[in-house]
Amino acid sequence: MSKFALEVKSLTKTIGKKTIVNDVSFEVERGEIFGLLGPNGAGKTTIIRMIVSLINRTGGTVMVNGHNLDESFTLAMNELGAIVENPEFYKYLSGYKNLRHYARMALTEISEERIEEVTELVGLQHAIHDKVRTYSLGMRQRLGVAQAILHKPSILILDEPTNGLDPQGIREFRDYLRLLASQGTSVLVSSHLLSEMQLMCDRFAIIEQGKLIHISTMNENEDSQAKALRSVEMEVSNENLASKLLKEKMPTVKISSMKDHRIILSVEKDAIPEINKLLVMNEIDVFEILNVKATLEDRFLEITNKDKKEQMV
Numbered sequence: 371m372s373k374f375a376l377e378v379k380s381l382t383k384t385i386g387k388k389t390i391v392n393d394v395s396f397e398v399e400r401g402e403i404f405g406l407l408g409p410n411g412a413g414k415t416t417i418i419r420m421i422v423s424l425i426n427r428t429g430g431t432v433m434v435n436g437h438n439l440d441e442s443f444t445l446a447m448n449e450l451g452a453i454v455e456n457p458e459f460y461k462y463l464s465g466y467k468n469l470r471h472y473a474r475m476a477l478t479e480i481s482e483e484r485i486e487e488v489t490e491l492v493g494l495q496h497a498i499h500d501k502v503r504t505y506s507l508g509m510r511q512r513l514g515v516a517q518a519i520l521h522k523p524s525i526l527i528l529d530e531p532t533n534g535l536d537p538q539g540i541r542e543f544r545d546y547l548r549l550l551a552s553q554g555t556s557v558l559v560s561s562h563l564l565s566e567m568q569l570m571c572d573r574f575a576i577i578e579q580g581k582l583i584h585i586s587t588m589n590e591n592e593d594s595q596a597k598a599l600r601s602v603e604m605e606v607s608n609e610n611l612a613s614k615l616l617k618e619k620m621p622t623v624k625i626s627s628m629k630d631h632r633i634i635l636s637v638e639k640d641a642i643p644e645i646n647k648l649l650v651m652n653e654i655d656v657f658e659i660l661n662v663k664a665t666l667e668d669r670f671l672e673i674t675n676k677d678k679k680e681q682m683v
């Protein structure tokens with residue numbers, strides 16, 4: 371058993387004169403859920419399609435559970451499970467018959483018990499004998515996962531799996547992935563949503579214009595919760611005086627708007643009680659302190675901007 375379920379080194383794809391994926395390297399540990407985060411067009415799907423051998427690589431190596439895709443193609447592919455586009459099923463057959471069909475095509479022998487096991491793992495036991503056309507999108511997605519893991523791959527690869535799912539479906543899907551990972555199957559998953567990656571993944575790589583520009587660490591995710599700037603809205607008795615005081619005494623606090631007794635500030639979490647004290651001690655009444663949302667996207671920008679700055683130094 372290799373230390374990593376997946377090792378990607380210097381993965382590159384050029385089409386014509388355009389470099390779509392540029393020297394991308396990362397490793398996915400055993401039992402880890404690893405994300406590829408990036409805006410549309412960043413190159414996530416291209417990276418995934420190269421890993422699962424749907425398209426040729428221009429350069430780079432891919433190792434799946436220690437098997438090099440170039441040297442031991444069949445062994446390496448047998449360690450992969452993937453849903454790349456929307457999972458395709460025979461809609462007029464039951465979920466069970468679809469799984470049976472895939473089981474027959476698999477390289478390794480897949481037992482009846484294994485089919486039952488994956489059905490339960492994705493929570494489809496009550497609907498597995500219904501026709502797939504009666505399934506919701508979420509159920510089809512789960513059947514897709516069941517099919518992809520039938521042959522017990524080391525790593526499951528999913529390209530934007532939650533597209534089209536409702537919040538409840540996304541949540542359930544996340545739980546199934548976590549369960550799978552806890553049993554030792556690694557997961558590589560892509561998304562263009564930071565909040566989703568944060569909830570779903572142990573670590574994630576940020577992909578921008580074909581390049582891997584940052585890999586988050588677990589610690590960083592926790593630290594930045596406290597250190598990240600957040601928008602806070604305060605209702606005060608005198609916003610002009612408040613703003614004057616803040617500029618004088620706490621110059622690092624950024625005031626982004628001010629009207630009708632309300633000021634909106636960009637601050638670290640730790641500064642909030644200090645601001646409150648400062649105002650109250652100067653006889654400015656504070657009626658309300660609200661956390662304004664959208665800080666997650668701010669953090670994504672913070673990370674990407676920070677990286678750019680570091681690269682420039």
Ligand SMILES: Nc1ncnc2c1ncn2[C@@H]1O[C@H](COP(=O)(O)OP(=O)(O)O)[C@@H](O)[C@H]1O
Nearest residue numbers: 385388390408409410411412413414415416417
């Ligand atoms: N076959 C292709 N020919 C030319 N350009 C392509 C091809 N496939 C993808 N691209 C381009 O490569 C970039 C990355 O695409 P893609 O991997 O689909 O990004 P993502 O999945 O992150 O949205 C895009 O600019 C896309 O237009």
Ligand SMILES: [Mg+2]
Nearest residue numbers: 414415416530
């Ligand atoms: Mg894509």
